[in-house]
Amino acid sequence: MLQENMLIWRDKQQQEWLRIGRQEGKLEGKQQGAASILTQLLRRRFGDVPEHVIERVAGAELPLLEAWTARILDAATLDEVFIS
Template identity: 50%
Template sequence: RQEGRQEGRQEGRQEGRRMGEALVLRRLLIRRFGPLPEWAELRIQQAPPERLEAWAERLLDAESLSAVFET
């Protein structure tokens, strides 16, 4: 039972981190490019934390919204 609680806490922390990174990325993208289209919102919602971090870094040099999300 203790092990299950530990796993639950870990998953909660990971999801909280992902949600926080998504929120910051979304705010920065809106500030730079204006309202986000649905496709960008969906990609942000579905992305793992590592991808969100990569997009946030790419945001600094990207000349367009689509350039942020290029793979």
């Protein structure tokens, strides 16, 4: 009985770890996709993009990437995209 309970608990833990891993993977994929799109849009709108900007975009979290992407249409300069 105890051994069965331990096996059930272990299986539930493994399922939970898999679920968490999938969630993290999805979020990371969304972040990478948003960063890629933003970088493409920045290049299309402003031409050459400095490496430090590309690195900043690559390291940003999804909500910030979404805010920056929304600003591209109204920004007259690259710096205006990143104004807080």
